[in-house]
Amino acid sequence: MTQHPAFDRLAVFAVASLAATSAFALQPTSAVDLAQQGDDPAWAITEGLTTEIGPRPAGSDREAAARKWAVATLRNMGFANVRDEPYQMPVWERGEEKAWLTSPFLPQRLAITALGNSGSTGPEGIEGEVAYFASFDALTAAPDSAVKGKIVFIDHQMEPTQDGSGYGLYGRGRFMGPTVAAQKGAIAIVIRSIGTDNHRNPHAGVTNFAEGVAPIPAGAISNPDADQLVRQRNRAAGPIKLKLILTPKTIGERTSGNVIAEVPGRESAASPVIIACHLDSWDLATGAIDDAAGCGIIAAAAKHVMTAGQPRRTIRLLWAGAEEVGVFGGQAYFDAHGKEKHAVALESDFGADRVWRVDFNLPQSAADLQKRIGLALAPFGVVTGRGKAQGGADVGALIQAGVPAIDLQQDGSRYFDLHHTPDDTLDKIDPVQLRQNVVVWAATLSLLANSSDSELP
Template sequence: MTQHRTPARLAGLAAVGFAALAATSTFAFQQMSAVDLAQQGDDPAWAITEGLTTEIGPRPAGSDREAEARKWAVATLQKMGFANVREEPYQMPVWQRGEEKAWLTGPFLPQSLAITALGNSGSTGPKGIEGEIAYFASFDALVAAADSAVKGKIVFIDNQMEPTQDGSGYGLYGRGRFMGPSVAAKKGAIGIVIRSIGTDNHRNPHAGVTNFADGVTPIPAGAISNPDADQLVRQRQRATGPLKMKLLLTPKTIGDQTSGNVIAEVPGSDPAASPVIIACHLDSWDLATGAIDDAAGCGIITAAAKHVMTAGQPRRTIRLLWAGAEEVGVFGGQAYFDKHGKEKHAVALESDFGADRVWRVDFSLPDSADDLAKRIGVALAPFGVVTGHGEAHGGADVGALIQAGVPAVDLQQDGTRYFDLHHTPDDTLDKVDPAQLRQNVVAWTATLGLLANSSDSELP
């Protein structure tokens, strides 16, 4: 993907762009005119994304850093004028990264591999392990393999994900990460390494959580970068005998720790009306500052709520959920559901797919909201957003709500380059395009304004 350098000195330009964009656009919107938006002239989405990534940096779930990020979030949301700003803590099990190294050790000269442990990986112990590589072209090939092809070996799953605009490859190719280690462990593998679930060609492996089935003892599990996976494949083509690998991964689990959600609200004028919930997640993987995953999402939803609030009090309360511990198992989303799942919610939305532009809107709304959905589609069209025919699924942190029947709207972001960066050391602020970030805020503001001012006959 084309990723030009966006030096820090350009960041300031973002502040003036939002007003310009809003002022020059046809902006069909119930409570707020383009002029209203233009008069705001600030860029809270950029300010939040930059502030969180610069002052806090990486925010692993259940860590002191995540706790500092919650304090930062509370202070920021209060300063922006939101109401009922608070932390809602919960406990969650924490896995911590240790040393991580790997080498191709034969039949050629040893070569170092860029590797990262998958979340919940077992440890090799401090001396590491060495073994023959059992190669599988795909997760399905591993599943189909006899135990004897795997037992005592280090499994390698070589499935190359290709970019898609809607990110739909993640489910298919991600299985190698989500489930591959558990399958390999059950078949007797001593370790597993996968080609990163990613679409870039940099020596920065993609982290991410894996899950071992009940009763399966975790084995060491890591992801190597795409160029390293290519190298393994080439060595395999050139080697006459088996390939060997040495693996050193020393992560550990440290038991339950405190994590938490941060909640804030724009109080609605009708206290009896059910609220609109909009979500992002505050935690990030530890390898980078989590700019696209998901500081930008928090920036987008918060800027939109701020713009709606500034334009005039909405009828429904808007509740912001900056969820904790999404990356390692959606503990924050579950904690929110456990605490608030019985309350009524009019509709749920989440921004957790980077900072590139919204290109499609999908709805899962009751029939009574057909006209509302049409009005949203009309409002978004000038910003290059098409109305899709798919269902809306929200994001992970509102997933439990939506499964329980809460309506949803998805503002689908362009994911073409998302998996170049997702869960890698490269998820840093320079990857956020200020112009596309602003388009997100405009699309969210228009949508949120219409939803928050919808009638009870449209949304329950």
């Protein structure tokens, strides 16, 4: 790893500022060590996992290999109680995937990928007239007669936001569009990818058909392909047609697992701080930003806190399995450990770009701790948000059950350019921003892991 002088200057400045706060005087972070040491465990983990294992689909042999790799790596780093906690989960496997615009012009191939849990067209494929909808809401509002026997297309191009808040709005086309289309009698559904790029990369992602709704073939086409469909529609006198070949299948239950590791705290009775990422990835790429980087960030930060001196509370790392296809790892963790007390939960699962905002969801007793964290992070360019921390998917059940949460919000401006595409590869990660994440996480973790029982449960 090359040193990055710009970031080193930032860290030195930050440490000088931090030293002036009482929080820092009490609980030094390892920011100085980080800036001075030549190695970079966050990068090493991200590079290692994406290079040696590559794609890590949930429930696959590759995900199992990633767990082995993770256990060995976390032990090598000096973490305690490193283990693989297995569970069973249903597995859906991608098949062939092809699509063409077939009418009214010469057939043109489109870049498509099946959505997770998509039904199959069979090997011969299906062809049908396109029922166009500008948005998920337009589909919902349409009468069944506008959909029946057709292939639904949902347009609605996602716009980038720094906080990623568009995922909920635009994502409905993927999360719920297939169910609604199936309920109205569509033979298949194709959506414009939930993505902000303009490359010929479709964005994968899971859909969940509602109870009792038989899955129909469901795919996402890339933004340029969606543009092409729209242009053809604008030029066509009559209907336009699509042909689809999507042959995914469900293969039953398989083993997945959560890898857990700990920095043991000085006071074993104090509840642990839990920090999460997920080890699985979509199959189209090597899952660098989603979410090898997250695992790199939390492990590097925990390692720095451990190196700086044993913290009061235990820090527990959860490298969850099977997040992408339905948060099976997060649920398995909750089933096994949900009754244990947790002081606070955090997750890194939004890429590797810089942390720009911190959001809290802490009890009133933690008001001073919250202020100390805000002061500690400000020199790194992190502002305190006004919203309530939501936590990540893998700690979602814990937070739902009342565990306090902090979100170290990463800059999502380009996250949905890459999310779930073939382009989620190591070269997309900026080492300087990755390092900023580690410093911010280390500073936060240090304060949390040394917090008192009167501050956090």
